[in-house]
Amino acid sequence: MDTICALATAPGGALGIIRISGPQTLEILSHVFSKDLTQAQPNTIHYGHIADKPSSISHHPSDIIDEVLVSVFRAPHSYTGEDSAEISCHGSRYILNKVLELLIQHGCRMANPGEYTQRAFLNGKMDLSQAEAVADLIASSNKATHQIAISQLRGHFSSELSRLREQLLKLTSLLELELDFSDHEDLEFADRSELLDIANKINNQITALAHSFETGKTLKEGFPVAIVGRTNVGKSTLLNKLLRDDRAIVSPVHGTTRDTIEDTIDINGVTFRFIDTAGIRQTTDEVEQIGINRTYTAIGKARIVLWIVDAEPTTEYIQEMLERCKDKSLIIIRNKIDIQAMSDTFSISNSRLKDFPTVEISAKQGTNIDKLEQAIFASANIPELSEQCIIVTSARQYHSLVSAHNNLSRVLSGLESGLSGDIVSEDLRLVLDDLADITGQGRILTSEVLENIFTHFCVGK
Ligand SMILES: Nc1nc2c(ncn2[C@@H]2O[C@H](COP(=O)(O)OP(=O)(O)O)[C@@H](O)[C@H]2O)c(=O)[nH]1
Ligand SMILES: [Mg+2]
Numbered sequence: 001m002d003t004i005c006a007l008a009t010a011p012g013g014a015l016g017i018i019r020i021s022g023p024q025t026l027e028i029l030s031h032v033f034s035k036d037l038t039q040a041q042p043n044t045i046h047y048g049h050i051a052d053k054p055s056s057i058s059h060h061p062s063d064i065i066d067e068v069l070v071s072v073f074r075a076p077h078s079y080t081g082e083d084s085a086e087i088s089c090h091g092s093r094y095i096l097n098k099v100l101e102l103l104i105q106h107g108c109r110m111a112n113p114g115e116y117t118q119r120a121f122l123n124g125k126m127d128l129s130q131a132e133a134v135a136d137l138i139a140s141s142n143k144a145t146h147q148i149a150i151s152q153l154r155g156h157f158s159s160e161l162s163r164l165r166e167q168l169l170k171l172t173s174l175l176e177l178e179l180d181f182s183d184h185e186d187l188e189f190a191d192r193s194e195l196l197d198i199a200n201k202i203n204n205q206i207t208a209l210a211h212s213f214e215t216g217k218t219l220k221e222g223f224p225v226a227i228v229g230r231t232n233v234g235k236s237t238l239l240n241k242l243l244r245d246d247r248a249i250v251s252p253v254h255g256t257t258r259d260t261i262e263d264t265i266d267i268n269g270v271t272f273r274f275i276d277t278a279g280i281r282q283t284t285d286e287v288e289q290i291g292i293n294r295t296y297t298a299i300g301k302a303r304i305v306l307w308i309v310d311a312e313p314t315t316e317y318i319q320e321m322l323e324r325c326k327d328k329s330l331i332i333i334r335n336k337i338d339i340q341a342m343s344d345t346f347s348i349s350n351s352r353l354k355d356f357p358t359v360e361i362s363a364k365q366g367t368n369i370d371k372l373e374q375a376i377f378a379s380a381n382i383p384e385l386s387e388q389c390i391i392v393t394s395a396r397q398y399h400s401l402v403s404a405h406n407n408l409s410r411v412l413s414g415l416e417s418g419l420s421g422d423i424v425s426e427d428l429r430l431v432l433d434d435l436a437d438i439t440g441q442g443r444i445l446t447s448e449v450l451e452n453i454f455t456h457f458c459v460g461k
Contacts, residue, residue: 001082001119003028004111005103007096008086008460016091018099019460021084021116024107026072029085031106032099033070037085042074050087050099065102066095080116081123114457118450121440128440128453129157132394135457136220143269144219147385148393157390160209161435167202168435171195171411172428175421196415203408209392210401215383216393218303222264222273223380226298228321229308231255231279234335237363238308239263239276242373248276255279258291260298267377275302299324304379306372308333318350329379331357333372338362396453397438404434 003022009015020029026037034048048070052063069088078084089095104110112118114135121131133152140146151157174195218224227235236248236257248261255278262275275298278291299305305328307321321330332353337360357375361368383389392398407430414424436443 002109003107004115005100005108006111006115006460007100009091011091011093011096013091016089016096018087018089018096018103019084019111019116020087020103020108021078021080021082021111021119022108023083025083025085028103028106028108029070029087032102033068037070037072040072042072042077044072046070046072050089050102052102065098066090066092068099076123076125079125080119081125082119111459112454113459114454114461115459117457117461118454126153127155127158128445129161129394129397129438130155132397132453133157134461136393138458138461139220142266142271144271144382144385145393147387148216148219148389148391151387151389151391152393154387156388157392158439160205160390161439164202164205165432165435167198168428168432171198171202172425172432174198175425175428178421192415192418196412199408199412199415203405203412206401206405206408209390210398210405212390213392213395213398213401216391217395219270219382219391220393222271223304224273224275224302225304225306225376226275226277226295226302227306227308228277228295228299229279229333230310230317231281233279233308233310234363235279235308236261236276238306238333238335238361239274241363241366241369242274254281255283255285255288255291258288260291260294267373270377270380270382272304272376272380296324299328302328304329304331304376306331306333306376308335310334310336313350313353315350318352322352329381331359331372331375331379334358334360335363337367338365400434400437404431407431407434 001022003020003024005018005020008017008019026040030036030038032050033046034051035046037046040046046069047067049067050065052065066089071086071088073079073084075082087099089099100110114131117126117131117134120126121128126134130153133149136145136149137153140149178192178195227239229235231254232252236250239248239261240246240250242265243263244265245263247263249256257276257278260275260277262273264271264273266272277295277298278288280292280295283289283292305325307325307330309332313321357379359368359372359375361372363369383391385391392401407427410427411424411431413419414427433443
């Protein structure tokens, strides 16, 4: 195993941390550091300097590159499970490059993206799902994604998988028992209903995990919310109010917004992605028509639609919107309540709209924007996120779960149709393999699989 080094911090800070890991760590370090660290105790921090001419006892001041702190970790009690160290330097690009250069001169190699975490996995410090959680944790930008990553990193998903594995193994042994008694016909029937029962339970749990991926993905990318309505109802004004920024052009000229504009805000620790759209109306303007078509596309992609009105919508308009928002969470917004005359005369009376949440706002004056935000959050229907929550966020894990579900469905129909136990066992083994793929434990993983996972990491992690 090579000894690897990399800068672990983003450039531009006051400090920069260089990480080293591998069997030669302390030897290489001792060549460039003012103290001999080869006998250093684990989990200790050493003050000294990095210098260009390490062999001379007292360095000429011009040879000194930086005053640093070196943290020493010894195998197996380190992140990677190997001997490793972290050098805290000053954040100068010159210093950091120079230190890396010196380390490479003395035998280190530059780390690949995610190589530290990959080594942690290969040395049994964590399983693959936890390794992926490390990347999620670094990328987490709000409370929700942070909570999910922490839960996965702490192994809640892994233990759920091992519980499923135990149940699958129980099923396998029951099947074997059935095989042993296969000459007793009546015995088989009694056993099969119990087997079916267990298999069904496992299948339900796997399906629930697979379903959580949709939530996980949406939480990572932000809940898409489309802001739609006729021209001039105040869509762009509302977007700007929600973003607390003049992002979209607001004007009394009809058809000002022609392209979709999007940006995100966090509500209660969850990211929402708002899309301002061109107003829906009949137009002969070609460009505006393209914009309106994009509005329809935005509605298609949205999970939540904010439908803004500033006057009683016609029956045809209601018909059209309900049609387009069929599988969306629809929130009706009555805007411009600051205009007295309007709020007196206008109320939504159409009975087809009475079951949708309705919020009355003044986008211009910012009235009830907080109420609207809470209505949006409620519509998103986000499951309670606790420290124990298990939400799948990786496409790789999702595909393994789907494959497990498909193989388990074959087990179920095999059990139902009275297929012989050894054939059913074959499919069961496939389900076990699918689950093992998620954690990587007990599986031979090709370097291609590992590369696919770890190239998405930053260098230095
Ligand atoms: N009085 C009042 N005017 C508003 C309100 N919201 C928007 N407007 C005005 O309505 C016009 C159209 O607004 P805009 O946001 O561009 O509408 P859009 O076409 O739906 O994007 C502008 O002159 C806004 O100042 C509101 O709550 N009250
Ligand atoms: Mg607009």
